[in-house]
Amino acid sequence: MKGMIFTEFLDMVEEKFGYETVDYIIKQAEDPEDGAYTSVSTYDHKQLVQLIVALHKKSGISLRDLQLVYGRYLFGRLAINYPRLLEGVTDPFDLLLNIELMIHTEVRKLYPEANPPKFIGEKMDENSLNLIYHSHRSMGDVAEGLMLGCGDYFGVKFEIEQEVIDKDGHVVEFRITKVRSE
Secondary structure (H helix, E strand, O other): OEHHHHHHHHHHHHHHHOHHHHHHHHHHOOOOOOOOOOOOOEOOHHHHHHHHHHHHHHHOOOHHHHHHHHHHHHHHHHHHHOHHHHOOOOOHHHHHHOHHHHHHHHHHHHOOOOOOOEEEEEEEEOOEEEEEEEOOOOOHHHHHHHHHHHHHHHOOOEEEEEEEOOOOOOEEEEEEEEOOOO
16 A cells, blocks of 8 residues: 555644554554554555554544545545646536546556555446445445545535455445435
8 A cells, every 4th residue: 555545644643633643553563563554565454454443442433434535635635735636627527437547547656566456436426336345355335435435525525335345355346326405
């Protein structure tokens, strides 16, 4: 997993919980990098999981909620750091249905060794789509947070139903519905 995923996580923790919490979770997770991640290096995703678990123990916030918050935060940061990837996109469904083409193709150009999750989508109608996530990392809740962050970015509220397809969470189906504003 690319280091920028780790650096953004630690930045989010510092922003929302303070530097003392960052220091605490790094120690609790027995982080081999001691929090000194570089955005372009590659690290074991299991270490991110350990940092999230340590934050859960410190904060009392559920693992799922922490991952959702992180995913939402991460989408916002990606939008700021890579605005050209979103140029010309006006509908969040267009982005979600084309993650492989619009985002992951660019990721692989920048980082040939990267192994991002795979997404297969199908638009059901104007207000709903199904998106299937495939990843050995089993981080469906972070993926859902990214989807929510995508909706936030475009000013569209989503309701998302998540169904884990296999027992390990390597395959997850998301049913995403745009919520009509009244």
